[in-house]
Every structure is written in C-alpha cells, then in structure tokens.
Amino acid sequence: MLHVREPRTLKKPAGASTLxxxxxxxxxxxxxxxxGHERVWCGRDESRGLIAIVAIHNTVLGPALGGTRVWAHESFxxxxxDALRLSRGMTYKSAIAGTPFGGGKAVILADPKTQKTPALLAAYGEMLAxxxxxxxxxxxxxxxxxDADFLxxxxxxxxxxxxxxxxxxxxxxxxxxLGIKAALNHRRGSQQLEGVRVAVQGLGSVGWALCEKLHGEGAALIVADIDAERVEKAKRLFGxxxxxxxxxxxxxxxxxxxCALGGVIAQQTISMLKAGIVAGSANNQLARHEDARLLMDAGILYAPDYVINAGGLINVAAELAPGGYDRGAVMAKVGEIPGTLGDIFTRAEAQRRPTNDIAxxxxMERIAAAARKSRT
Known part of the structure; x- marks a missing residue:
C-alpha cells in the first residue's frame, strides 16, 4: 500500500504562495x-528563510524514509x-534492517540555534505536504x-x-x-563492558543515552563535545x-x-586512532567508502554505521506497520542488530574484505531481489 516506485510531479500546497x-x-x-538517485528536490522560500534539499535515493523497497537535518553548511x-550521502545510507540501512522503506534524507540550510524559526518550519512543512x-x-x-510535532x-x-x-x-x-557488545564479542570473545574504555565523540541525544548504558555496565568513558556544559555533566554523572x-x-x-557528525574516519585521521574497534551512531562516519579498507589494514574492526545505528529507523518505521506501533516488536527487531553485525564481521574476516563492503x-542483494519480485 505504501509502495512508491516513480516519484510524482509535485503540486504546491494551497496557500504556499511564496514556496x-x-x-x-x-x-x-x-x-x-x-x-543514481531517483529524484532530488530543492525547496526555497526567501521570505521565510527556507532552503531545503530532499534527496530520494531508492524506492524499490518502499517510499523514502529519512530524517531532516538542520545544519549551517558552508555552501549549497x-x-x-550531505543529503546525497545520507539518503544513500538510508537505503542501505533500511534494506539491512528489513523495513519496507527506501532511502531518503532532507537537509535544511540553517543554523538550528539562530535561524530555525517557526516561519521557516512552516515553509518546510508545506514542502513536506x-x-x-x-x-x-x-x-x-x-x-x-x-519541531516534528509542529511539522x-x-x-x-x-x-x-x-x-x-x-x-x-x-x-x-x-x-x-548492543552493537558495541557484538564487536567486543567478535574481537575478544566476550561482551563484558566492565573496565572497557570507550571514547564517545558527541554527547547529543544518542551519545548521551549511549553513555548512560555504557556507564551502567561499568565501561570507563572518555568523552568530547563542543558543549562544555554537557562534558562537565558527563564527568560528574559518569566519572x-x-x-x-x-x-x-x-x-x-x-x-x-x-556519535556526532560524519566524515571523522578519513585517511589522515586513521593513523591517529588508538582504539581497536570503531562502533558509533554517527551517519557517514567514513569520509570515503575506501577508508574502511584502511581501517581493516590497520587491524581496526569497523561496525558499519548504517547497520549499528538502525534503531531509530526501526522505531519510526514501526508507526506505519500493520496494526500500528508496537514498542515490544521494535525492541525485538533492534535486538537483531548484534546478530547482523556478527554475520558481517565473520564474512568480512573470512573473505578478507572490509565490513562496509559486505554490508x-x-x-544491494535484498534490493535486487525485491526488484526482481516486483517484475514478476
């Protein structure tokens, strides 16, 4: 019922005179x-300060699903x-997570602290409509x-x-x-977090919640964030x-x-890494796809970002599931992430290939299978 293969021509919503x-x-x-993106849209509304990009990468599995990022990029x-890379990642994320959606992403060019006004959000809401x-x-x-409530x-x-x-x-x-535990199990033969040193980059909503879980099982946390107040709070609450x-x-x-923005793993930074495992929530952690091979050659186990961070996608996608949102079913599906990662780690090791190539x-195998099925 939700399946969309060919993007329609857009019709401007009633009342959207300046969009x-x-x-x-x-x-x-x-x-x-x-x-090979299917369609990329740009919405502009000068009077309300909106410049927004919506990238639709692939809808073979279903309509595009992906978050909206508000960020003051240095250029269009x-x-x-950013939108193109993120939407492609959503295609892979959805396929591996087994949700009936394709990949898409939106980027609004604005400073979320100073330019994200109600007028801008209203204009973007018209674009979404x-x-x-x-x-x-x-x-x-x-x-x-x-903001999502308003939209x-x-x-x-x-x-x-x-x-x-x-x-x-x-x-x-x-x-x-759970993915960090899976990586530890593959590398050390144990999921034990007691005394394991975890460096968390970024103490936003996901990074902070991750720190709470890691601290709860005895991990020793090293943290960094541009917000000094969050860092002090992490020192106080988590040691x-x-x-x-x-x-x-x-x-x-x-x-x-x-757990911050992407592109942190690059040719010039991999030599700096002291950790034997890279496993976090940020999207597009690799500056280039090829950087995963450099990690492998350095003996560093990489948990592909669009596999380990699929929990949020699984959660929101469940709102459109037959019968409605079921929290228990969501958490059960998120519980499959370690098994998926374990399979990827094992295949990558056996084939001597980077983990993100395997992922x-x-x-793409699942997308190709769905495409063949739709033609029969």
Missing part, C-alpha cells in the same frame, strides 16, 4: 555522491553532498521532536512525533550499545574523562564511538 520547489536531480548528478553544494507519499521524515541533527500539523508524512513513537534517540543508542574534541580519536580507548553487498 517554490524545483527538481534539481540533473544538478545533483554532477556530484560524486550522486550514485556541501549541503547537497507536497512530497506526501514519496518521503517520510522526522527528527535528526538540529530538528527536535517538538506534523502541516503534513501527514512526519514520524517520530510526541504523539507517535516519540524520540528515536534512545532506541538508536540501544542498538549501538568520564574529558578530552578536547580534536584529541578524541587519539584517546587511549578500546572502542571509539563516533553494502547484503543491502
């Missing part, structure tokens, strides 16, 4: 991150590249559950609201927590050791958990 929505797929195709091209049936969205970096009054394709499944961050954190943001990769940790292969 324009343009198809910029051809422009996006010039970028390296394009990867940088924001477009025009995309109804093609793109479902919700909370992400810079967009809160309260849901403008459009029905907003998930993760206070009236729906709620904040997905704790569910994402739970999946990452965490604080390091400057630029030094977290080199911290003497067993596990590095990137992408699994995702």
């Amino acid at each position: 324009t929505i343009s198809d910029i797929t051809e422009d996006a195709a010039r970028l390296a991150a394009y990867d 091209e940088a924001a477009l590249t 025009a995309l109804e049936g093609q793109f479902f969205t919700g909370e992400d970096v810079g967009l809160t559950v309260a 849901s009054t403008c459009a029905s394709n907003v998930l993760g609201t206070g009236r729906g499944s709620g904040n997905p961050s704790p569910v994402t954190a739970h999946g990452v927590f 965490a050791t604080a390091v400057p943001a630029g030094e977290i990769l080199a911290a003497g940790a067993d596990v590095f958990a990137p 992408a292969e699994i995702a």
